[in-house]
Amino acid sequence: MFLGRLRAVLPADALLTDPASLAAHSRDAAPFSEPGTPAAVALPRTAEQVQEVMRAAYEHEVPVVPQGARTGLAGAADAVDGCLVLSTVRMDRVLAVDPANRLVRCEPGVITKQLAEAVAAHGLTYPPDPASWERCTIGGNIATGAGGICCVKYGVTADYVLGLDLVLPDGRRMRTGRDTAKGVAGYDLTRLVVGSEGTLAVVVGATLALRPARPPALALLAQFPALTAAGDAVAAVTAAGHLPSALELLDRATSQAVADFGHPLLRSGSAATLIVECDSPEPLRELRAIELLCKSAGADNVVTAATPEESRQVIEARRLVSPALGAFAATLGGRPTAFIEDVAVPRSELPKFVATIEEIAARHRVRIFTLGHAGDGNLHPTVVFDEADAREFDRARTAYDDIMAAGLALGGTTTGEHGIGTLKRDWLTRELDPAALELQRGLKRLFDPKNLLNPGKVVQA
Amino acid sequence: MFLGRLRAVLPADALLTDPASLAAHSRDAAPFSEPGTPAAVALPRTAEQVQEVMRAAYEHEVPVVPQGARTGLAGAADAVDGCLVLSTVRMDRVLAVDPANRLVRCEPGVITKQLAEAVAAHGLTYPPDPASWERCTIGGNIATGAGGICCVKYGVTADYVLGLDLVLPDGRRMRTGRDTAKGVAGYDLTRLVVGSEGTLAVVVGATLALRPARPPALALLAQFPALTAAGDAVAAVTAAGHLPSALELLDRATSQAVADFGHPLLRSGSAATLIVECDSPEPLRELRAIELLCKSAGADNVVTAATPEESRQVIEARRLVSPALGAFAATLGGRPTAFIEDVAVPRSELPKFVATIEEIAARHRVRIFTLGHAGDGNLHPTVVFDEADAREFDRARTAYDDIMAAGLALGGTTTGEHGIGTLKRDWLTRELDPAALELQRGLKRLFDPKNLLNPGKVVQA
Known part of the structure; x- marks a missing residue:
């Protein structure tokens, strides 16, 4: 009956019920998740179709799980049994780029990279750059409150969302926010929906703030x-008032994996690698100053790029982490898997946190590769193991939990930019104040x- | 009975009931407000005292009106009859400046200027600079979501609030947010409370993000x-990708008032004046580029400061607006009054908006001086009139409302940075989507x- 109603309000190609499609839309990229099986997948092209779908689901009391590109890492887009998956990937238009007001209007299914390219054609930039930016959608970024590498200087997705076009659970349409640079009319519903992981409303459109094009960047590795x-180097860079556009850390294991993978600039045997990018008007001058700070802190291998090509090679060390870990995982045999953590701690606690993670890895006999955004204290320790080995799986899970506990103990949060989803729901109850948790439920x-x-x-x- | 209980939980000097104190705490700086008379004023020094006060008020069902420095312009701090005014001005300690993590912890009663000075001593800056920054409190800034002049480049108060220490209406204490640069654990309660004008919780502490010290700035006027x-000049500055740290507009009437007041650099007979400040690493180079853009747009008097002293003189033109309007008001006789508006429109609509305001002034035969933050489309048209003249009062009120209607018609908001309070409550119902309004009430x-x-x-x- 519910599906019959959906067929009546959606074009024929916008409702999928074949097992392969249901399986393909059952989960995002989170570890430890046990997704359900959806009853159907709706792929509306318009906000009106989303409204029709939501009205039908509301009347028939069918759960709805919104999805973007399913690149999320917390299970927020995992299906629940019998639900309707509502994918917004076909609502993929950039509606208007407005250089005079430095904003863009778009639909939720636009891929981040496509949006970035569309605004770049107008000499503007949309800074948020989550790792999956070539595949993830703006709607997903808004739902998860996505971060990225350059947010150490330019802020996260939430900082760019001026207004939202939403469909509420009962199918009503609601605009929040504004087209103006500033505004304080009423409680901030826009910000409340950003990061709410599709639990409060379905995003059917967004007005996003833009910035002038970023100057060409240069990078160093130390x-x-x-x-x-x-x-000490990170602290010195901070204390000197620098604002790098990227400040990334690779721990010992990650540095070694990338060196073993054959990156020409990375030496073996290093305890940690920093990659620093600057896009100030005179990036080389700033990088030279940072180079000195790294050397004073004890860096024994510093490569400062003086040209865009050298810079590309430096940045490549960060980009190679994923393939390098993949190559390492392939040596494990069985069913090699990587669990990506997302704990953020106060920047000053970073060294202590990384050392604690190394202890956790040793204690549980798992391989953990820690990399992350040193500039804002947000690390992504990655547990790489053989999922086919049940005891190794248990040790990996325990290590994963121990990392979160350690992060909280250092005054941090269990999620800097990936979100709660189902993965960290229990941890949320530990992280939040009881009164805050009660209000969240309210x-x-x-x-x-x-x-x-x-x-x-x-x-x- | 209620007062008896308050006396039991507060020090003797922390509870005022004399008529003079009640009158002094009855209102903020909003026009058109009709405040009530409080039953008492509590001046707690600690969060625990705030909790005691709130518990007592909750049990006795007495309304509580939080207050900071009462510099607000929307009536949010106006007393209601029989309420307890809860002033947090005595909770005025800067608790910790943390340069390593670029944050500061403070109590709500700290004056903005004192906070700025405390962090400047550590080579850091807290950018938000509302006009009343020498008197207003951080708690009030948080309650109203205050803006300022430099927010065109550096953002508003909301952008700097990492976490809050709150007391809920029933007296429970609640922490929101985090000490980390990033975090997405649950719905954003921090941002929900910022700008909520003391209607959701009482702020008893805040963790605020800081930035490195701003480079020395230089300014021009055109x-x-x-x-x-x-x-056209504002549009050209935007299109060229500049990010001035101030971009202020004075309309014809305001330019004339400041020229008449004797500012040496301002010529008579100008239709509009822009004041542009840059604090980039090479401000003079950026200013010279902006000077050319202003001249190309038709500026016939441009003064570009090459030294801090010249810059101070340029900026003085903005600072003199208030005394110049005061001098003009004094010539009116009667009970001269100034009503400050706060409409924001998309930046591209500024010229149309200013022209509409001039029409409104002519139509209602009132003097309106428009100045404001051209860089983010947020204007403060100020109606100056004789309040003793009832018909002039009515015309001023009508003009005030017409300005808001015009702002909304241009895609704007009725409040860019001053808030809703009681002043714009009716306008909020016009500005917001009905569904959004219902959720606000919820x-x-x-x-x-x-x-x-x-x-x-x-x-x-």
Whole structure:
């Protein structure tokens, strides 16, 4: 009956019920998730179709799970049994680039890279650059409050969302926010929806702030004989007032994996590597100053790029982490898997945190490769192991949890930019104040009294 | 009985009930407000005292109106009859400046200027600079989501609030947010409370992000024979990718008032004046480029400061607006009054908006001086009139409302940075989507089910 109604309101190609499609849309990229099987997948092309779908689901009390590109790492886009998956990937138009007001209007299914290219054609930039930016959608970025590498200087997705076009769980349409640079009219519903992982409303359009094009960037890499030395360098860069556009850290294991993978600039045997990018008006001058700070802190291999081509090679060390870990995983045999963590700690606690992660890896006999955004204290320790080995799986899971506990103990958060989803829902109850948790549940009930929109994600209603 | 309980939980000097104190704490700086008379004023020094006060008010069902320095311009801090005014001005400690993590922890009663000075001593800056920054408190800035002049480049108060220490209407304490640069753990309660004008919770502490010290700035002023020419200049500055740290506009009446007041650099008879400040690493180079853009747009008087002293003189033109309007008002006789508006429009609509305001002034035979933040489309048209003249008062009120209607018609918001309070509550219902308005009321009920905390502000529960 519900599906019959959906067929009546959607074009024939916009409703999928074949097992292959259901399986393909059952989950995102999170570890440890146990997704359900959807009853159907809707692929609307318009906000009106989303409204029709939501009205039908509301009346028939069918849970709806919004999805973008399913690149999320917390299970927020995992299907629940019998749900309707509502994919917004076909709503993929950039509606208007407005250089005079430095903003862009778009639909939720636009891929981040396509949006970046569309605004670049007008001499503007949309900075947020999550690792999956070539595949992930703006709607997904908004749902998860996505970060990225350059947010150390330019901020995260939330900082660029001026207004939203939403469909509420009962099918009503709602605009939030504004087209103006500033505005304080009422409680900030826009910001409340950003990062809510599709549990409060479905994003059907967004107005995003833009910046002038970024100046050409240059980068350096610095390797250190001790982790504390790398920490000292990050502290010195901060203390000197620099604002790099990237400040990335690779721990000992990650540095070694990338060196073994054959990166020409990276030496073996290093305790930590920093990659620093600057896009100030005179990046080389700033990089030279940072080079000195790295050397004073004890760096024993520093490569400062003076040209864009050299810079590309430096940055390549960061980009190679993923293939290098893949190559390492392939040596494990069985069913090699990588669990990516997302803990953020106060920047000053980074060295202590990385050292603790190394202890955790040793204690549980798992390989953990830590890399991340040193500039804002947000690390992605990655546990690489053989999932076919049940005991190794258990040790990996325990290590994963121990890392979060360690992050919280250092005054951090269990998620800097990947979100809660189902993966960290239990951790949210440990991280948040009881009163805050109660209000979070109240917010969910306020927006979604029937608990139909992405139920069970972020908070249990 | 309620007062008896307060006396039991507060030091003797922390509870005022004398008529003079009640009168002094009855209102903020908003026009058109009709404040009530409080039953008492509490001046707690600690968060625990705030909790005691809130618990007592909750049990006795007494409304509580939080107050900072009462510099607000929307009536958000106006007393309601029989309420307890809860002033946080005595909670005025900067608790910790943390340069390694670029953050500061403070109590709500700290004056913005004092906070700025405390962090400057560590080579850091807290950018938000509302006009009242020498008197207003951080708690008030957070409550109103205050802006300022440099937010065109550096963002508003909301962008700097990492975490809050709150007391809920029933007296429970709640922490929101984090000490880390990034974090997406759950719905963003911090951002929800920022700008909520003390209607959801009482701010008893804040963790604020800081930036490296700003480089020394230089400024220029440019006068134009036509308003459209000034608009063209703002558009050209934007299109060229500049990010000035201030981009202020004075309309014809305001330019004339400041020239008449004796500013040496401002010529008479100008249709509009722009004041542009740059604090990039090479401000003079950027200013010279902006000077050319202003001249190309038709500026007939441009003064570009090459030294800090010259720059100070340029900026003085902006600072003199207030005394110049005061001098003009004094010539009116009666009870001269100034009503400050706060409409923001998309930047590209500025010239049209300013022209419309001039029409409104002529139509209602009132003097309106428009100045504001051209860089982010946020203007403060100021109606100066004789309040003793009832008909002039009515015309001023009508003009004030017409300006808001015009701003909304141009895709703007009725408040860029001053807030809703009681002044713009009716306008909020026109500005917001009906569904958004319903959710706003739901949020108020969720946080404050007894409707005791600053009742009647922002939304009617």
